[in-house]
Amino acid sequence: MAALNSWRPWARLRTAIPVLLLDWAALSIAIAVVPGLxxxxxxxxxxxxxxxxxxAAVLRPLLAAFAARLGWAGVVAGWLSIQAVLVYLALSLAPHIQVSGFWPAFWASWIYSTLVSAGMWVVTAGDDSAVLAHLLRTTRKTRSQALTTTVPGIVMIQIDGLSAPLARWAIQAGNLPTLTRWIRSGSHRLVEWHAQLPATTPASQAGLLHGAAGHVPAFRWLEKETGRLVVTNHPKDAEYVEQGFSDGRGLLADGGVSLSNVFSGDAPISLLTMSTVARRGARRGPTREVSAYLVDPFGLTRSLVLTAGEMVKEVFQARRQRARDVEPRVHRGGSYVALRGVTNVLLRDLNLNLAAEHMMRGAPAIYCDLVDYDEIAHHAGPTRAESxxxxxxxxxxxxxxxxxxASAPRPYHLVVLSDHGQSQGAxxxxxYGMTLEALVRRLMSPDGTEVATAPDNEQWGRVRALLTEVSGEQRVVGKLTDSVLRAQEEPPAPGSPQGADLVVVASGNLGMVYLARERRRLTLEEIEARHPNLLTGLVTHPGVGFAMVRxxxxGPVVLGRDGVRCLADGRIDGTDPLAGFGPHAADDLSRHDTLPHVGDIVLNSLLDPATGEVAAFEELVGCHGGLGGWQTRPVLIHPAAWTASTSLIGADAVHRQLVGWLADLGLRSPRPGVADPAGREEG
Structure with missing residues (x-):
């Protein structure tokens, strides 16, 4: 704390002078270009x-608090008008400045805020002092009201999609200064864990946050018994899935906070989390601290300016990739340009602000999923420069x-982990010029079989969560964002699952085929009798690595083009179809066969032994979900003094490790119903 106190005055002075000069220049430009000033x-x-x-220092906190009382509608109105009101007052009070009315000041405030946001990015590039000062200022009152304790808390940051091999390379290269310092100083230790099939965020987070990875067979799947097509980044589906395994004792049950996750970990406070945003009765308006961030020029306006810059950067990088004929690559246009800006800037800034707020409240455990890398790696490639x-x-x-x-009411340990890695490939x-669905249809008898495909919408999940969070406010802004949310929903799939003969879903390079007329899983013998060309055609196709059927x-058998492996007794006839897919492949498939709602046929794409590349069944150059490459090799970075298991197989094992650390710190209550081991009232 002493080091921080000695650093803070210099940081404030170093920041204040260029900020004042920047404000002066931006206000001068705004006055010069706006008529009426x-x-x-x-x-x-x-x-x-x-x-x-x-x-701004005197009035903005009061105005932000008032805006928070009006809910999201007040925040939006405040973002549009508070800065204009402050600019109007400052210009009116300054001598020798003529202001012809409020509207010139309104437009000048936007020009001023945009210039300040862009200028601050240049002035503070590589320096977090301005952001840190802003976060400390906006959370000052929260910190003053929190109960100080010496019991440490844990902040768990999930870097979505980061593989352990890539993390090691980046740290060894010194490209990640903070993580490099932690590892080289010996304060933290990096270990690799194995993500069992399916290597997806929903499956891993069901395990990491609830110890229930076995309830999620893929990113999307068909419940044959009910005919329901489940897509886990739809808020209602995420809530439905979590209700099936939540026991109230998840990782965050004891006073924890869930930020931007798929599942909540049974956290009492859950923000931007897909499984909870649809619960209208549990939704509140924004806190004063969040409102202060959103109505501050250094907050939402800054984020939007940088979001626009990120979108411009994406257009340039995509064009450069095409000009250089970089392969493999996918189309990077349209909605993805906006999506990258939102995930890589706006959501990251918002998550940082929310984490800061709850650290200053003294939350015992915080778990936040940052999706920046995963999103860009899907479209650019996991090892490409922009990723x-x-x-x-x-x-x-x-x-x-x-x-x-260092300024929080309790000491905090930081833990960094990922949910899966990514594998690259065309x-x-x-x-092959056709989708997996088209291949399956062609191999089946040509009787006009109707095919239903799950919507390809993983990328829009976090944005949907954000929109749903906002749309819960039954006010003006709620109605507006409800319409935006409906606009982002995909059009109905060609044929509803209930009426389709065949449903084909993909999760990266993992595919599942459902012969949907039967409300149960069909056996190999039944599939062969009904569609004698289907299995042979699939396993001999060059884009398919293997197929698993029961x-x-x-029992469960794995079919390859040159051999068959029986998972029950390990018998192999011909060439082992799992050769090259890693030491855990057989165990992963044996486990996956037992999960609910597994497809009648489970498919995994090819694995190129020369490059380690796979072939996603979705249009993503970087993918995860199946086997092959780095996608099953996530990372865990924890304080070196903590005892950790030497073998972490599956997200459930990592969950048990995290729970053990919480218990060691005294943050895990022995009985259900004890909300906060530190004894604070939840506010």
Whole structure:
């Protein structure tokens, strides 16, 4: 704490001077270009900039608190008008500045805020002091009201999609300064764990947060018994799935906070989490601290300016990838351009603000999923330059949280982990000119079989969660965002699952085929009798690595083009179809065969032994879900002093390890119903 106190005055002075000069320049430009505003001298504008800073310091917290009481509608109105009101007051009070009315000040405030946001990015590039000062300022009152304790808390940051081999390389190269410092200093230790099939965020988070990975067979699946097509990043489906395994004792049950996850971990406070955003009765308006961030020029306006910059950068990088003929690649246009800006800037900034708020409240455990890297790696490739650059932003978040912890009402340990890795490769469609669905249809008898495909919408999950969180407010903004949310929903699939003969779903390079007329899983013998060309055609196709089906005589069997492996007794006839897919492949498939709602046929794409590339059944150059490559090799970075298991197989095992650490710190209550082991009232 002493080091932070000695650093803080210098950091404030180092930040305040360039910020004042930047405010002066931005306000001068705004006055010069907006009709109805004029100033006699530059010194008058400087005085106005000082008055604006004073007015903002005094009035903005009060206005933000009032906006929070009005809910999200008040926040949106405040974001649009509060800065304009402050600019109008500052210009009106400054001598020798003429203001013809409120509207010139309104437009000047937007020009001013945009210029300040862009300028601050340049001035503070590589320096987190301005962001840190902002977070400490907006959470000052929260911190003053929190109960101080010496019991440490844990902040768990999930870097979605980061594989252990890539993490090791980036740390060894020194590309991630915060993580590199932790590992090299010996304060933290990096270990690899194995993500069992399916290597997807929903399955891993069901395990990490609830110890229930066995309830999620894929990213999307068909419940044959009910005819329900489940897509886990639809809020209602995520809530439905969590209700099936939650026992009230998840990882975050004892006063924890869930931020931007698929499942809640039974956290009392759950924000931007898919399984909870649809619960209208549990939704509240924004807190004062969040409102302060959103209505501050350094908050939402800054994030939007940087989001626009990220979108421009994406257009340039995609064009450069095409110009250089980088292969493999996928189309990176349209909605993805906006999606990258939102996930890589706006959501990251919002998550940082929310984590800071709850650290200053003294939350015992916080779990936050940062999706920046995973999203870009899907479209650019997991080892491409733009994907690695996003990791730098995540590392910056870790460094900021580390500094924030020094001012929190309790000490905090930071744990970094991922849910899966990613594997690269040209897609199945790019390689063979047809989708997996089209191949299955062609191999079946040509009787006009109707095919239903699950919507390909993993990328929009976090945005949907954000929109649903906002739309829960039954006010003006709720109605507006409800319409946006409906617009983002995919059109109905060609044929509802209930009426389709065949449903084919894909999760990266994992595919599942459902012969949907039967409300039960069909056996190998039944599939062969009904569609004699289907299994042979699939396993001999060059884009398919293997297929798993259940035999009534031999149990689960894995079929390859040159051999068959019986999972029950390990017998191999011919060439082992799982050779090259890793030491855990047979165990993973044996376990996957027992999960509920597994397809009649489970397919895994090819694995190129020379490059380690796979062929996603979705249009993603970086993918995860099946076997092959780095997708099953996530990472766990924890304080080196903590005892950790030497063999972490599956997300459930990591969950048990995390729960054990919480218990060692005194943060795990021995009985259900004890909300907060630190004894605080939940506010």
């Amino acid at each position: 004029s100033a006699s001298t530059g010194w008058d504008v400087l005085l106005a900039a000082v008055l604006l800073a004073v007015a 690695l650059a996003s990791l730098d932003g995540t590392d910056w978040v870790l460094g900021t949280l580390e500094k924030l912890a 897609t199945f469609l790019q390689r 035999s009534s005589a031999r």
